[in-house]
Amino acid sequence: MAANAYDTDLDRNPANHQPLTPLVFLERAARTHPDHLAVVHGPLRRTYRDFHNRAKRLASALAKHGIGRGDTVSVMLANTPAMLECHYGVPMTGAVLNTLNTRLDAAIIAFSLDHADAKVVITDREFSRVMKPALDAATVKPLVIDYDDPEFTGAGERIGTLDYEDVVAQGSDDFVRKHPGDEWDAISLNYTSGTTGNPKGVVYHHRGAALTATGNVVNCGMGKHPVYLWTLPMFHCNGWCFPWSISVVAGTHVCLRQVRAGLMYELMATHGVTHLCGAPIVMSTLLNAAPHEKRPLAGPVQFFTAAAPPPESVLVAMKEAGFEVTHLYGLTETYGPSVINDWHRDWDALPIDQWGALKARQGVPYVGLDDLVVMDPAHMVPVPADGTTLGEVMFRGNVVMKGYLKNKTATDEAFAGGWFHSGDLGVMHPDGYVQLKDRAKDIIISGGENISSIEVEDALYKHPAVAAVAVVAKPDEKWGETPCAFVELREGKSATAEDLITWCREHLAAFKCPRHVVFTEIPKTSTGKIQKFKLREMAKEA
Amino acid sequence: MAANAYDTDLDRNPANHQPLTPLVFLERAARTHPDHLAVVHGPLRRTYRDFHNRAKRLASALAKHGIGRGDTVSVMLANTPAMLECHYGVPMTGAVLNTLNTRLDAAIIAFSLDHADAKVVITDREFSRVMKPALDAATVKPLVIDYDDPEFTGAGERIGTLDYEDVVAQGSDDFVRKHPGDEWDAISLNYTSGTTGNPKGVVYHHRGAALTATGNVVNCGMGKHPVYLWTLPMFHCNGWCFPWSISVVAGTHVCLRQVRAGLMYELMATHGVTHLCGAPIVMSTLLNAAPHEKRPLAGPVQFFTAAAPPPESVLVAMKEAGFEVTHLYGLTETYGPSVINDWHRDWDALPIDQWGALKARQGVPYVGLDDLVVMDPAHMVPVPADGTTLGEVMFRGNVVMKGYLKNKTATDEAFAGGWFHSGDLGVMHPDGYVQLKDRAKDIIISGGENISSIEVEDALYKHPAVAAVAVVAKPDEKWGETPCAFVELREGKSATAEDLITWCREHLAAFKCPRHVVFTEIPKTSTGKIQKFKLREMAKEA
């Protein structure tokens, strides 16, 4: 191409080009609103000045211990101030933050520590029962730092050589953060939920983290100074990047070690919580709270839900309880949510069942995601936007991971043809909104017909006795597969298998109705997702 | 550096890396809210579907005429639907949009067309009296397209070979936009206001335009579906990137050919305007409207002001009139605003004079700007944050221009030392907020002491008889320079030079008080800025 005036003597330089990174957001909040309340945890109150200083101290202490670009710092922490500080302090050194899922077992954690090549581990005393054997079993021998949260009064020994508060105290708040050399540098390592098998190590970069952080603010319409309750685990996709988003708008983090209904209502009332996030299970927890645990909402409360299909009945109940629910969708691979059920004002006038059906659709690209399509993966062509033709949901844009760590095969597969393959099956509605029907591995094929397990579950969720349900394929000689439903009943309510099958007949085409119903506790991952691969094993015996 | 797992097999590919560009925002709005009202102009109403289709048609027609990457399309347009379409249609072809200042004369426009190497010119019939001689005088011979806006019923001939509506009609809405090969590709060319001399050609890139577009939404806390009144000329810094911001939040553009008080109030009331932008002169126009022109505000109206120092008295009067004013600051070189007077909630409780003094400060970096400092330019070290030491305001970040077109010397000077030098003098307050004191060229040095012309002007603006004022240096044998004030009086009010000097004595240190006062009309640029270089000539004779 011939040189063109717009390409001549107009190069990048430090004045006009800086790597995108979410680390600037905390710096800015601390400069602009130093006295604003940044962190609440039990009786603890920290301003943005304190929060920023502590993050810098942590960074400087880690740097003194030799931590720098490309090193992994793994943390086993609840939703505490230390976890927030790690989201800034670790990448300030150039290192990569690896948040461990606090509900995994020692064997998987040992595997992760080795896979991530952890140089430092920061671990909450509550989890030492798992971390001690994990560290014993791991090949890597990281520096272990104990975090002894005053809000945790239960059992658990210290297993490290340093104390987190001492480390922070020894650091210096004069620390000048390492600038990422390139916005493509890794900022964090997040393992997937392991719903479909072994978790994979998803690598995030500074660019994507910065864009998702501001993207959350734009997409969720968050104004200045929100009060954000930490019901979503920060170990899950870095809390959907909200530890960084909240700095963008100088909000207040209300920490929470455990998702318990009474405490959530109490904190919401006490601190005037305006926003919270969570899987549909968190909504159910709020809705099913005992009457004495509930408190009236002080003002409008925005609930952002993602991670699993939210049953229509739960969405409707949340509306009736006064929450404003926004339905998001995404994967660990897309920094958490990157699809939004972008609501139309006039949909609020619709009858409640239509309202619920629209709310249950996953939606359109986040501001920040370039494109979202439903494709026939064999030919990489979009399916017709008819609301019925099934295809694989695919993403493209800057809020898609770098790839899977040390797994070129999986990375190449995930990005085949220049699109990120989600493994989720869905349809494209005529209005451009995507709706998920199932995971590719969960779809049930009966007599050659696809059955969406989500659709069958939604029908069962509407039955008054059903508290939770999951539908999977059961092998069948005649039909290939048939739907098998696993059900948890509401306390004090009863229903027979026959009742539920009859109910389904009224709401679904006959071939979609479960042939078997099993009453049992449904196995879930620690991020609140149903483990269908376990249920499929159980279905074989049913 | 040794290879590191986070840099291995984790490369950019089309699935996870796309050039940032504001063009996706219109695509997204058209997909998500196709029936939402995008553009209002007189009786005209266009939805996002229409707006997007017309922009694609324009692009496809331009592409058929050979327009592509690196070509310049210059437009001489008022704030009309065509101007909005050009903000998308032109860069969709890969070309660069050059918006011409509609109030310049033929000679400067001819110069700009040649400097920009314009391939196509789109010109509103209203401006043909200037454009015809400009095109005759220019060396380039662009394709000229007339835009005959039905809302313009005044004089003016057609001077082109094509009609804008025919061009759009001939285009195809199947057009697939050219993806910028790189987010560093130029998207627009904006000449500075020429306050300090000859305008310079500032080149914007797709990355900065996208970040400013979302930055406006985040910084200004704009929620979904704002109704935006076009009181700021779109030819000025691409309307501070709001033509792109409004798509991010699927808002409604209310077009406006002329900033007239009666019409502004009428449109605000009729369309429920929620947001508007403008130089301080627009605030004065609203405040000084005749009683019969005013209308009560329907709801909260956000006014974003920048471009010139807003007098404290005007800020206070706007508050009293019920507007919520946010004070922004920036330069053409920083995509319009990139500094914000980020307001603290508790400042609202202060007495009105303190309120006004705080509101008049320019503030802190926009979310999106990496850093903002006040430096001693000779040594490139920050001045103390004491609120008094004067230094040059400097910027660093991704919302700073590529550079000046065909002007390597000016570009290198502007970026010397890795910071963008604004040419504005200011102080850093202890709380991290920047306050401008003067332009470097406008500061008055009297007996070796700096006098901020803004400070003297602010004192005079508080006098009840003063409608507008500008203070410049007048050469003085004894003192070197002394302040000379140019004043426009309010209708029906009177004051003598002696009155005003006495007034200043009460409000300012004696050495800062003007020695001369001249009653006259103050020369302004077309963006509402006072042309102090002209006043300095006049002061010599005073």
Ligand SMILES: Nc1ncnc2c1ncn2[C@@H]1O[C@H](COP(=O)(O)OP(=O)(O)OP(=O)(O)O)[C@@H](O)[C@H]1O
């Ligand atoms: N709003 C939603 N509706 C339906 N399903 C959702 C929604 N949000 C997320 N999901 C499901 O969660 C998945 C992403 O979850 P995550 O990345 O936490 O791990 P996982 O996919 O459950 O685990 P693994 O990839 O290890 O099997 C999506 O692929 C989708 O199936």
Ligand SMILES: Nc1ncnc2c1ncn2[C@@H]1O[C@H](COP(=O)(O)OP(=O)(O)OP(=O)(O)O)[C@@H](O)[C@H]1O
């Ligand atoms: N909020 C503000 N307060 C005071 N001055 C402002 C504010 N916003 C902008 N300005 C002034 O406007 C200038 C930027 O204006 P613009 O880029 O339109 O052209 P110009 O600087 O007036 O013209 P030229 O660069 O050609 O002399 C800033 O450098 C500053 O002096």
Ligand SMILES: [Mg+2]
């Ligand atoms: Mg997955």
Ligand SMILES: [Mg+2]
């Ligand atoms: Mg300038």
